[in-house]
Amino acid sequence: MDQFVESRCSQDSPMSSNSSSGGFQDTWAERKSVLQCNKYMLLNKEGCDVTFLVGANSTPIKAHKYVLASRSPVFFAMFLGPAKESSDEIIVPDIEDLVFEKFLRYVYFEDVKILDGDNVLHVLYAAKKYSMKGLESKCREFLVQHLNTENVCVILESSHTFGNGIMEEKCLQHILRNGDRVLQSPSFSDLCRKCVKTIISSNDLEADEAVVFKAAVKWAGAVCCRKCLTPIDRNIRKALGDILFEIRFPIMQLSFFADKVASSNILIQKEKIALYEYLCRSDTSDAKLEIPFNMEYRKNKSFLVCKRFNHLSAICDWENAGRKNSIAFSCTRAIWMHGIMMYESSSLDACENSVIVRNELGEVMYNSDEKRNTRREFAGGKMYNLFFGERLKIQPLKFYTISVKSMGPKSYHGEGGKRYVSCGPFRFEFRDSCTEKVPLLSTLGQPVNVQETTQSTGQIPGIIFSSWL
Template identity: 30%
Template sequence: MLCITKIYGRKLLERKMDDTSNDWQSGKSLAETNLYMLDNGLGSDITFFVGNKGERVLAHKFMLTSRSQVFYAMFYGQLAETGQGVIIPDIEAEVMKTFLRFLYTEEVDITPDTVMALMYTAKKYAVQILVDKCRDYLETEINNDNVCTILEQAHLFDEQNLRNNCFTTIFSNSTDVLKSPLKDYQNLCYTCFKELLQSDKLRAREETIFMACLNWAEEQCRLKDIDTSDTNLRDLLGDMLFLIRFPNMDQRAFTELVSNRKLLTTDEKLAVYQQFNRSPRDGDVTLMGFRFSSKPRNSTEIFRASRFKDVFGGMIDFWDNDNDCDAISFSASRDINLFGVSIYRPFPDGIIRGCVKLYDETNWCMTKLYNLEILCIDGDETTVDKKFKGSVKIHQNRWYTVTQQMQGSKSFYGMNGQKQVQGKGVVITFRRSPMDKNKTNVESGQIPALLYS
């Protein structure tokens, strides 16, 4: 009987060896062999029970502790886990598997559905490089339809920079965000939505803002399973109701949208109509206690996307005929408003004259600046900003081209250019334009910066 047991045990061992001895190591990289062991549970010495269902996920302590100080403390610290299993109810299985694959291979497939949970996991186990990858992914994926969801997640996970960039995106595209068919703003918590409403930078008509508030409150009613009565809507809006600047609405719109509802009291409606017809005077008791601001919104902050790391002067890039044209093409990861461009001054002194134009992807000229005259004297900056007469809408992931056609002195020029510039809530990508006739490209040349919001 003992002999039979030994033979059976030896055959079982040989079978196991056959299962794993197909030479999966040869010709493979370290990452590939690591991943094979992870996927097949070979040599694993720790089991995670993850998610609500407690799904088993096998891993290796050595690999985990080499990548995370949290795992090191978990397995080898003073309060180390002594068992062979760890329960992790707050992370679902697919997210945990994606996270482990990154630890084993340094490769990761981030998707819109998993990015925030993956960032949460990376933060929980102090894997900063994956936190950064998730943050970079979100920065490039922000658009008018998802920015509020990303804002809410950034608030939840205390990602302040990402949160600020989301607000910048909303303020730059307020009307599009608030009129999005997806109504993404309904995903905002009270705190974030209130911060949005109280800002002077919210660039939308007050009627649009009012309708967004109604939609947000109606969604809250649905979540609480209560009627969408005006009384309930007012209760859920709370103090946010007084951040709607009703006196700034068109009077006809106020009459049609607000006056026939019970969101405002009779006295509040009367005070708004009085505000329509006159400016309140100091000591005017009829408007005493009036809580709706009439301060205009639309305070626009302009940002700069600078292409070059270094600036030199006078060696190249001067214009001696009418055909010398500098050009660079660009696209943005979200909608932005382009206000103008920066132009290099003459070097070491002198004067440059010419024009700047902006073209869309069909080579239609969207706007232009003629009769530019740029001087340089001691103490001047190397660049000068030139703004269009009005902002130009730049649509997400479309290509545009800025041209600069000049005559005159030699100029400063940029070097060590960046293909992608991480801006305020947007990634701007540059590429060489066939319209260029004067050595400007991604790496060097003219048109050093775009001015946008």
């Protein structure tokens, strides 16, 4: 294709007697596409019949009503509709001149090279304002392709400001999945209050609560500075407002709470005492109403998982017709136990599970039949998580028994179970449970033992826990 010439040449006179075709000489428009012609007309300002006064400085930018009306329903209504503009000057105060010029390049000749990390959100705003659906799509594709930890907060804030709900949701999902890194990025402190609260209040935020606390304090300090206030603890608490109560102080490690939280004056004395009592209790069920802070665990990030099997069964043949699966375990360190893992069926149909946890004296610590608050979440790898409604304190070097009564379709099971499993500094030991006897079934008058969960095979493939200290 001929290289398009953006500037006029002296020989481009529209008429010449030396032409070989009807007495006309070839012009710049000969053998050019519609888009190439549009490009020439825009860049050389030929035949313009409308002027836009753009941005804070009302910079004049000339264009053509016909081209604009043919590309955008908004411009069509503006120039050709029943209530068309009577003036040939249009004021556009909400778009800067450089952005508007790039926007016109797409309108006239679909130039997508206009987009970069600095202008894409502003171009997207222009595309939405003038209902240029194709450009909207290009902008969103660009943002999705270039979304990363460093720019996601900037894009979120701009999407929120411009009312771009689709892009705002994509940014939030990226932040929630990469919580630890995003919360520590410099741009997190530039977010508005609504965006920060949405992030910190989400149970899907995959971030350590220590990181959440530090990020919230840093953000509140930045808010104080923007308001010309000294970022002392009293002002930081005021800047946080109700966001403070979305920080999960009740699930923090006791050591971090003592060293970093309680040593400051962001919390009042009454709150510190209540949290100390809660964090140090082995049974926290009676303390819940005393704590004004959000107590729910965030998705996955706050937990460790001890998995005890080497591999998965090849077939889905584990009976779950009301039978009980039991295993005994101990840990070398004090931990909080939050739940267990179980195996899925081949159809992914859920089993109904009743969970009982007993201490070494046989006393019931947790019974889901009574409390009815076990929560099921997909975990991947043919497994799902069963979260308890409360955490259980597991003392070091003492044996506890988990019993699960399952009713539902056949499921997969684990094989090659390990007696000892290390998870960092935590060393678990698993043993066969003797608290639940597996019933004998009769087949043609002959008693047959049902499959039994043991240290080496069966159900309950993992323990979901966190450090107590």
